[in-house]
Amino acid sequence: MAIGGGKVIDCCKYMAFLNKLPLFVMPTAISNDGFCSPLASLMVNGKKRTLKTGLPQGIVIDTKILAKAPIKFFYSGIGDLLSKFTALNDWKFAFRQSGEYVDDFAVALSPNSLEAFLNYPDKTPQDSECLRILSNSLLLSGIAMEVVGSSRPASGSEHLISHAYDQISSQPSMHGLQVGIATYAISFLQNKEFENVRKAILETGFFDFNKKYPLNKTEFIEAIKLAPKIKENFTTILSETGQIEKLIDFVQKDELMQQLLA
Ligand SMILES: [Zn+2]
Known part of the structure; x- marks a missing residue:
């Protein structure tokens, strides 16, 4: 039984997987979709690695406990959820470029989970219904990964930038904070959900929270350059010639980006 935050849950998921044991999870904070995903992010020989695990057999979520977690966990959870906007577009892009298999059921799950959260009016970390919907949305994203057997439904170029920034x-x-900021930038590049993502980061309070703790601009730009090399054989919008330069230009000029990075 794993009770705690992301690190505890990831360690327990991996141990349960190696020992072929059932696992029950009770997250004390919802900062990403890891509490219900078939992957664990662990330090291996001093480097963060994503390792395959199974899904937990059961999950208990107590919104009263989640409401007591530091506020940054809430916004990190939102950031990780917003990445579904861009991850799905990268997946479809990979299909058009290389014929990579796209699972329609998994594609259908993600927007539903996003909309349920975005349509909820009172998006505050003290509102237990809001926490329930956010948890449920992230949970569906984890299940979508299990359905396909890859992280594609939940992770695209925005995640590559976050992994590169970690390095x-x-x-x-936090993972979800970096991912959410990268999602906003990537949505511009994809030229698909930009207005929706912009609206979402403003309306959910994600932007206001993050401008108090901006990421390092120079490191973020380096992370964009490194991102396509993070995962082998993983086609995203960043794989296309000229897109990295276009994204760096956006990061240096966009009004919201100037406040999310310093
Ligand atoms: Zn994530």
Whole structure:
């Protein structure tokens, strides 16, 4: 039984997987979709690695406990959820480029989970219904990964930038906060959900929270350059010639980006 935050849950998921044991999970904070995903992010020989695990057999979520977690966990959870906007577009892009298999059921799950959260009016970390919907949305994203057997439904180029930032930065931030900021930038590049993502980061309070703790601009730009090399054989919008330069230009000029990075 794993009770705690992301690190505890990831360790327990991996141990249960190796020992072929059932696992029950009770998250004390919802900062990403890891509490219900078939992957664990663990330090291996001093480097963060994503390892395959199974899904937990059961999950207990107590919104009263989640409401007591530091507020940054809430916004990190939102950031990780927003990445479904861009991850799905990268997946479809990979299909058009290389014929990579796209699972329609998994594609259908993600937008539903996003909309349920975005349509809920009172998006505050003290509102237990809001926490329930956010948890449920992230949970569906984890299940979508299990359905396909890959992280594609939940992770695209925005995640590559966050993983690269983890490697480059002297002070990496939380996974979902980095991912949410990268999602906003990537949505511009994809030229598909930009207005929706912009609206979402403003309306959910994600932008206001993050401008108090901006990421390092120089490191973020380096992370964009490194991102396509993070995962082998993983086609995203960043794989296309000229897109990295276009994204760096956006990061240096966009009004919201100037406040999310310093
Ligand atoms: Zn994530």
